[in-house]
Amino acid sequence: MTLYEMGEEYLRQARDIKEQITVLRSRLSKCGGLELYRLRGEILRLYAIARDLKSTGDYLIHYYEKE
Numbered sequence: 512m513t514l515y516e517m518g519e520e521y522l523r524q525a526r527d528i529k530e531q532i533t534v535l536r537s538r539l540s541k542c543g544g545l546e547l548y549r550l551r552g553e554i555l556r557l558y559a560i561a562r563d564l565k566s567t568g569d570y571l572i573h574y575y576e577k578e
Contacts, residue, residue, distance in 0.1 A: 514571045521568030528561040 535554050542550060 514574050518568040518571030518574075521564045521571065525561045525564035525568060528557050528564065532557050532561070 532554055535550060535557070539547065539550060539554075
């Protein structure tokens with residue numbers, strides 16, 4: 512597997528996680544109390560993971576490009 516292919520895989524995983532976030536965000540208005548607190552925490556955690564995956568994917572895809 513090339514660095515470019517690995518980068519594409521990281522970006523695909525980031526998109527999958529963003530889809531999960533969309534599903535979880537739709538549940539926010541239907542819950543309250545401790546469940547709302549936990550759901551917000553899970554969403555924040557997933558945002559951080561998606562951001563890191565995207566950053567790594569972009570880095571791998573452009574690794575060999577000249578500056």
